Amino acid sequence: MKRPFLFAVLGAILSLSLGLALDEQEFTTKMKAIGDHMGGLKKALAAKDMAAVSMHAKGVTDNLKGTGKFWKDKGADDGVKFTKDASKASKDLAKAADDSNADEVKASMSAMGAACKGCHEAHRTKGPDGKYGFK
Numbered sequence: 001m002k003r004p005f006l007f008a009v010l011g012a013i014l015s016l017s018l019g020l021a022l023d024e025q026e027f028t029t030k031m032k033a034i035g036d037h038m039g040g041l042k043k044a045l046a047a048k049d050m051a052a053v054s055m056h057a058k059g060v061t062d063n064l065k066g067t068g069k070f071w072k073d074k075g076a077d078d079g080v081k082f083t084k085d086a087s088k089a090s091k092d093l094a095k096a097a098d099d100s101n102a103d104e105v106k107a108s109m110s111a112m113g114a115a116c117k118g119c120h121e122a123h124r125t126k127g128p129d130g131k132y133g134f135k
């Protein structure tokens with residue numbers, strides 16, 4: 001009767017490690033989702049559809065959740081800061097869109113873009129196969 005016990009232990013270890021750490025694959029899944037929301041944001045802005053801007057900005061915020069820890073675990077303080085900046089800007093963006101404040105929408109959109117770009121320049125690599133990686 002050792003097996004069920006073993007599975008229980010393995011299951012506990014697995015759920016523990018999933019709860020504690022965000023691995024690179026999970027991070028990439030979130031980045032892809034953020035990229036989709038960014039595409040949605042550009043369309044929504046062009047169409048001046050503030051409800052859609054707000055929805056996609058919230059999608060960015062949601063997907064950034066937990067990713068600061070990924071950088072903290074790596075000891076990359078700049079990554080933690082870029083995550084905070086991007087998260088703050090995406091929240092500001094949703095609020096500005098909810099308020100239909102075009103100037104604030106523009107300002108928070110560029111603050112958000114700067115945080116994405118800053119982190120990509122510092123921590124993103126692009127291989128010859130066009131795939132992104134970490135540095």
Ligand code: HEC
Nearest residue numbers: 027028031032035038079082083086116119123124132133
């Ligand atoms: C704190 C760092 C950091 C921030 C902030 C950040 N990114 Fe990234 N992003 C990365 C890294 C590292 C990669 C490369 C590894 C990967 O693909 O997951 C990446 C990859 C991506 C990819 C490619 C995913 C793939 O592999 O196909 C997209 C799209 C993307 N980011 C969009 C964004 C957008 C949009 C923002 C801002 C709203 C943003 N990122 C903010 C670090 C960051």
